[in-house]
Amino acid sequence: MDDIDRRILAELQEDGRLTVTELSDRVQLTPAPCHRRLRELERNGVITGYRAVLDPAAVGLGFEALVNVTMDREDAVAAFEAALAAIPEIRHAERLFGDPDYLLRVVATDLDDYATLRDQKLATLPGVQRITSTIVMKRIVDNRPLPLPGTQTRRLHDAATTPDRQRRAGVLPRRKGLTWYLRYCA
Numbered sequence: 001m002d003d004i005d006r007r008i009l010a011e012l013q014e015d016g017r018l019t020v021t022e023l024s025d026r027v028q029l030t031p032a033p034c035h036r037r038l039r040e041l042e043r044n045g046v047i048t049g050y051r052a053v054l055d056p057a058a059v060g061l062g063f064e065a066l067v068n069v070t071m072d073r074e075d076a077v078a079a080f081e082a083a084l085a086a087i088p089e090i091r092h093a094e095r096l097f098g099d100p101d102y103l104l105r106v107v108a109t110d111l112d113d114y115a116t117l118r119d120q121k122l123a124t125l126p127g128v129q130r131i132t133s134t135i136v137m138k139r140i141v142d143n144r145p146l147p148l149p150g151t152q153t154r155r156l157h158d159a160a161t162t163p164d165r166q167r168r169a170g171v172l173p174r175r176k177g178l179t180w181y182l183r184y185c186a
Contacts, residue, residue: 066136077095
């Protein structure tokens with residue numbers, strides 16, 4: 001993977017709906033090689049999919065809890081993880097070193113809905129010894145793109161809106177004449 005591939009990935013993390021033409025303009029390639037690189041990143045499993053990111057509150061799932069799970073039996077891990085995967089309200093599930101054994105991010109419509117989910121589904125999973133819940137008050141950072149080495153974030157690019165600002169920010173090269181103007185300003 002080279003710097004151009006990382007720039008393609010950075011752009012797609014910011015806006016996965018870019019057309020190949022828009023993407024090629026942003027990474028300064030022609031569309032055909034940009035498309036080839038994009039398909040290769042998909043084939044190699046670097047890009048694992050595309051999806052819409054929804055606002056949970058807008059679809060009636062505005063309650064969120066972080067759930068710590070401590071297991072009492074190591075032999076129940078596989079069955080526990082399989083059962084976790086079958087619960088759609090679990091948005092993220094991570095197995096941890098130390099205590100707790102698992103950290104879950106769970107959504108629900110409200111506190112009563114979460115209490116039912118906790119008591120009827122989570123507490124009955126195989127091998128669970130203890131469940132501790134923390135209610136999320138406010139999300140500060142969510143769905144942040146991965147910080148790819150050697151790429152500038154889209155925010156820097158957006159903040160530097162004029163060619164002069166972009167050049168000072170290091171987004172554009174120094175002026176080179178008419179060719180430079182046609183490429184970056186026209």
